[in-house]
Amino acid sequence: MVLVNENYLKLQKNYLFSDIARKTRDFIAANPKAPIIKLGIGDTTLPLPPTVIKAFHDAVDEMADATTFRGYGPEQGYAFLRELIVEHEYRTRGVSIQIDEIFISDGSKCDTGNILDIFGRNTIAISDPSYPVYVDTNVMAGNAGDPTNHGQYSNIVYLPCNESNLFKPEIPAFHVDLIYLCSPNNPTGTALNYGEMKSWVDYALRENAIILFDAAYERFITEDQIPHSIYEIPEAQKVAIEFRSFSKTAGFTGTRCAFTVVPKDLLGFDSNQKNFSIHALWNRRHCTKFNGVSYPVQKAIAAIYSQKGSEEILRNIQYYQHNAQIIRDGLNKAGLEFYGGINSPYIWVKSPQDKSSWELFDLFLHQMHIIGTPGSGFGPNGEGYFRLTAFGSQKDTQCAIERIQNYDFNA
Numbered sequence: 001m002v003l004v005n006e007n008y009l010k011l012q013k014n015y016l017f018s019d020i021a022r023k024t025r026d027f028i029a030a031n032p033k034a035p036i037i038k039l040g041i042g043d044t045t046l047p048l049p050p051t052v053i054k055a056f057h058d059a060v061d062e063m064a065d066a067t068t069f070r071g072y073g074p075e076q077g078y079a080f081l082r083e084l085i086v087e088h089e090y091r092t093r094g095v096s097i098q099i100d101e102i103f104i105s106d107g108s109k110c111d112t113g114n115i116l117d118i119f120g121r122n123t124i125a126i127s128d129p130s131y132p133v134y135v136d137t138n139v140m141a142g143n144a145g146d147p148t149n150h151g152q153y154s155n156i157v158y159l160p161c162n163e164s165n166l167f168k169p170e171i172p173a174f175h176v177d178l179i180y181l182c183s184p185n186n187p188t189g190t191a192l193n194y195g196e197m198k199s200w201v202d203y204a205l206r207e208n209a210i211i212l213f214d215a216a217y218e219r220f221i222t223e224d225q226i227p228h229s230i231y232e233i234p235e236a237q238k239v240a241i242e243f244r245s246f247s248k249t250a251g252f253t254g255t256r257c258a259f260t261v262v263p264k265d266l267l268g269f270d271s272n273q274k275n276f277s278i279h280a281l282w283n284r285r286h287c288t289k290f291n292g293v294s295y296p297v298q299k300a301i302a303a304i305y306s307q308k309g310s311e312e313i314l315r316n317i318q319y320y321q322h323n324a325q326i327i328r329d330g331l332n333k334a335g336l337e338f339y340g341g342i343n344s345p346y347i348w349v350k351s352p353q354d355k356s357s358w359e360l361f362d363l364f365l366h367q368m369h370i371i372g373t374p375g376s377g378f379g380p381n382g383e384g385y386f387r388l389t390a391f392g393s394q395k396d397t398q399c400a401i402e403r404i405q406n407y408d409f410n411a
């Protein structure tokens with residue numbers, strides 16, 4: 001008899017995207033001619049730019065020739081890429097990260113989940129609403145207690161993010177060990193400023209806590225007071241691990257590449273209060289369970305740091321930012337309240353007339369033929385909100401906004 005990992009049995013079925021898909025399918029079956037516009041899923045849509053594609057092709061060609069063929073590369077990533085990251089993501093911002101503190105991977109979703117391998121039983125704080133991966137991977141790792149009837153779990157500290165704190169998690173008045181922060185935030189579209197980030201770093205220094213900082217949307221930052229990296233805060237290298245995905249910032253959702261920064265100053269403890277290097281543990285975990293990202297993908301990502309590549313990537317980001325602006329202007333004209341969309345591709349719309357997230361979803365689908373994401377799917381504090389994304393085409397975005405403006409929400 002084979003025993004299963006019973007932690008998995010505690011997972012609550014995440015109905016969010018399957019329910020959206022089912023409702024959409026049913027609606028299309030009944031209304032085959034309805035011109036549906038999808039502004040729901042957090043996925044990029046623009047193709048990879050020419051410089052990136054050329055680097056990708058060239059690297060594939062190298063694989064076809066015995067003199068340039070490459071087999072296994074370094075598990076942590078090729079030095080050419082880690083050097084570019086250190087230079088362009090950190091040194092230019094006055095942050096000193098060492099090359100061997102960078103770990104290249106095939107995604108931040110796996111890294112944010114896998115990082116739990118190296119930690120013991122801790123008190124974990126997670127924003128509500130949040131990217132669902134943080135909670136579910138803690139359940140899998142056995143860090144969560146039983147499900148509550150609000151769709152949460154005992155043993156996890158939820159940091160409510162709502163209108164009263166402008167969707168920014170507040171520092172707890174008690175001790176926690178691990179804190180997930182995501183800025184700019186998915187799903188709320190808000191971003192922590194320097195002072196807010198510093199308060200979290202100060203808390204972690206005081207409490208011997210570690211911050212797991214997810215900056216998947218860093219390239220979407222437009223405002224000066226928003227740090228692009230948590231390491232812009234002094235001493236953050238003693239208390240923070242940073243996850244940086246190329247998925248949204250460079251359109252690599254399908255191609256897969258990310259990196260994680262694990263500073264050598266980070267310390268964890270055993271039950272006898274002896275300290276251990278978190279970096280050494282992660283390096284051990286990474287090299288044992290992972291064999292590196294493919295060479296062509298790493299070459300393709302390296303190309304985004306060339307002059308031409310960075311301009312092309314910037315143009316794609318600006319395209320999405322322009323969509324976000326179209327959505328913001330349109331919602332303003334329609335008289336709807338919303339947050340985000342300035343440092344983020346996400347716009348967090350408040351339901352008018354106290355409608356629930358799913359009621360608003362149905363209204364948008366049936367009356368305007370627009371698909372968004374119900375906020376309640378990201379946690380109980382997301383109830384009453386609706387997420388729109390700037391990842392659609394400009395034409396679709398414009399068209400969706402016209403429909404929203406022409407709809408009478410008071411009818």
Ligand SMILES: *Cc1c(COP(=O)(O)O)cnc(C)c1O
Nearest residue numbers: 107108109131186216245247258
């Ligand atoms: C999209 C997203 C990621 C990216 O995950 P990948 O596995 O790198 O594609 C990470 N964190 C958040 C919050 C995201 O929304």
